[in-house]
Amino acid sequence: xxxxxxxxxxxxxxxxxxxxxxxxxxxxxxxxxxxxxxxxxxxxxxxxxxxxxxxxxxxxxxxxxxxxxxxxxxxx
Amino acid sequence: xxxxxxxxxxxxxxxxxxxxxxxxxxxxxxxxxxxxxxxxxxxxxxxxxxxxxxxxxxxxxxxxxxxxxxxxxxxxxxxxxxxxxxxxxxxxxxxxxxxxxxxxxxxxxxxxxxxxxxxxxxxxxxxxxxxxxxxxxxxxxxxxxxxxxxxxxxxxxxxxxxxxxxxxxxxxxxxxxxxxxxxxxxxxxxxxxxxxxxxxxxxxxxxxxxxx
Numbered sequence: 001x002x003x004x005x006x007x008x009x010x011x012x013x014x015x016x017x018x019x020x021x022x023x024x025x026x027x028x029x030x031x032x033x034x035x036x037x038x039x040x041x042x043x044x045x046x047x048x049x050x051x052x053x054x055x056x057x058x059x060x061x062x063x064x065x066x067x068x069x070x071x072x073x074x075x076x
Numbered sequence: 077x078x079x080x081x082x083x084x085x086x087x088x089x090x091x092x093x094x095x096x097x098x099x100x101x102x103x104x105x106x107x108x109x110x111x112x113x114x115x116x117x118x119x120x121x122x123x124x125x126x127x128x129x130x131x132x133x134x135x136x137x138x139x140x141x142x143x144x145x146x147x148x149x150x151x152x153x154x155x156x157x158x159x160x161x162x163x164x165x166x167x168x169x170x171x172x173x174x175x176x177x178x179x180x181x182x183x184x185x186x187x188x189x190x191x192x193x194x195x196x197x198x199x200x201x202x203x204x205x206x207x208x209x210x211x212x213x214x215x216x217x218x219x220x221x222x223x224x225x226x227x228x229x230x231x232x233x234x235x236x237x238x239x240x241x242x243x244x245x246x247x248x249x250x251x252x253x254x255x256x257x258x259x260x261x262x263x264x265x266x267x268x269x270x271x272x273x274x275x276x277x278x279x280x281x282x283x284x285x286x287x288x
Contacts, residue, residue: 004151011144011197051196054189061178061186062152 001070004062005032008055013040029069032059038076045074077134077203083126086113094131105133137206138167140198145171145190145210154179165205169194171212180215187212188247220253227257230279231264240280245270251277 002023010016018037023030034055036044045052056072063070080097084090087109095102111128138160149156149171156173171179180187191210198208211217230241243254254277255266265282268275 004148007144007147007151008193012193012200051193054192057181057186057189058148058152058193061181064178065153 001030001059001062002032004059005034005055005072008058009034009036009044012043012051013037014043015040025068029071030063030066032070032072034072034074036074036076041074041076077132078201079130079132081110081128081130083128084113085126087127087129090127090129091131094129098131098133100131100133105131107131135201137198137202137208138162138169140201141167141169141194141208141210144194144197145169148190149179152178166207166209169208169210171210173213176212180212184215184219187215219250223250223253224257227254227279231258231261234279234281235263238281240278242269243277243279245274245276247273248275251275254279 002021005021006019009019009021013019013036015037018035018040020035022033022035024033025031034044043051044055046054052072052074056070059070059072078098078100080094082090082093082097084093091102091107094107095105098105108130109127110130111125113127114125142158142160145158146156149158154173154176156171156176156179158169158171160167160169162168178186179190181189187210191208194210195206195208198206209216226243230243234241246254251268255268258264258266258279263282264279266277266279268277270276
């Protein structure tokens, strides 16, 4: 799950080497925190959060198999 | 286009450093020598200038899209075959395999998200704008047929009852399929109302004076 978010984010930003993903999980939920360079925030969020929502949609699809919920946060 | 510029003790060394960085074969690359190395100093130690070269190559949007989607599929634990064809400035990427339902999602949500992100990722690498259209196991084709059938059926109902019908929210592409399916019907008019992402197509009777 963490790797997937990394692949998606690195393909979108100008500073892929600054992309980091922290993962923490409980029984039912996976929390992913995506960290990118501050000037890349717009590249992973998009107008009205369109890119962020697309990332979440893809990550949720991947989590369907596990039967767990995923939560993706974005920080700089 | 991808570009690398490197210096090296010899031209050859600089070229190889560029090829390594770009991860491209020499046959596909364009090589320009910017500066030949010089050895002016004593024993070639002092006052030498290194060789400087620029290596560039044209990336194919179709290949970029396929590589990107392959990485995504691997990370999702999905086995899929991915291929592409080109029609003008549109690149059609076809994903086939078993149990690809999770890549499609509810009403194609995940497919739309994948297509959106792939377009962004590929466009970033290209000089000009390209459009990537992804289909998974013929989903788009099937969905289009379903929408056209739905449009025809509902238009008949509107003609029968005289009441307008509001469809469920759809993305712009799907709404256009509905509009196009009914545009030649001179008793029916279609339009969209509401704001994205809840914009819906409305099918209604044309007012009589519009028919003439």
